[in-house]
Amino acid sequence: MHTLIRFYDFVVSLITSIAGTWxxxxxxxxxFAATLLIYYWNSAWLKLGDGIFGLFSPSVGAYAQIFPKAMEAVSYDIGQLSWFHWLVVVAGTTAEFVLPALIVLGLFTRLASIGMIGFITVQSLTDLYGHGGIEQPETLGAWFDRFPDSVILDQRLFWISILVILIIKGAGPISLDRILIGTTRQDRL
Structure with a gap:
């Protein structure tokens, strides 16, 4: 049994030394890039209004996606919403473009990952309470059940787990963070 434990320790040490911190x-x-980058960028593109300044004049669909109950209450007339609604839609759309790009580039990765976790939290709450997902058990899902494919609880837990790794470990060696900050300082950030 001792031989088996020593062999196991040797293999684990070897894997750890090869994998290191990278x-x-x-x-x-x-x-994140393979599964969520295009998802968020497509979502952001759909929120843009017409023209070159489409970010600052979001589409009706952007308001309906972010504020579904408020839009229904004003019969989908965005002119009846406040500047607060406009600000949230513009900030949310901008975040959907910028935060994923920062993560993929490895620039300000820890801060961008924290921002994405906040974004995913707000997105999930909007899906649950704004779009009625709380009333659909199959959409909400449940942890520790036999179904691994619920849209809210299961998927979003995986998304957040990936982002927590980036918050703790940083962007890794192939990143703009590493180039801009340097190798020695990066490990402390």
């Missing part, structure tokens, strides 16, 4: 953050950023 594997987890690099894999987390790759996973």
């Amino acid at each position: 594997l987890l953050p690099t894999l987390a950023r790759f996973t």
Whole structure:
């Protein structure tokens, strides 16, 4: 049994020394890029209004997606909403473009990951309470059940787990953070 434990320790030590500190953050950023970058950018593109300044004149759909109950209450007339609604829609749309780009580039990765966790939290609450997901058990899902594919609880837990890795480990060696900050200082940030 001692031989088996020593062999196990040897293998784990070997894997740890080979993977070092680069594997987890690099894999987390790759996973984010492969699964969520286009998802968020497509969502942001759909919120843009017409013309070159479409970000500052969001589409009706942007308001309906972010404030579904408020839009229904004003019969989908965005002129009846306040500047607060406009500000939230513009900020949310901007965040959907900027935060994923920062994570994929590895620039201000920890801060961008914290921002994405906040964004995902607000997105999930909007899906649950604004769009009625709380009334649809299959959409909400449940942890510790036999179904791993609920849209809210299961998926978003995986998303946030990837982002927590980036908050703890940083962007990794192939990143703008590493280039701009330097190797030694990066590990302390």
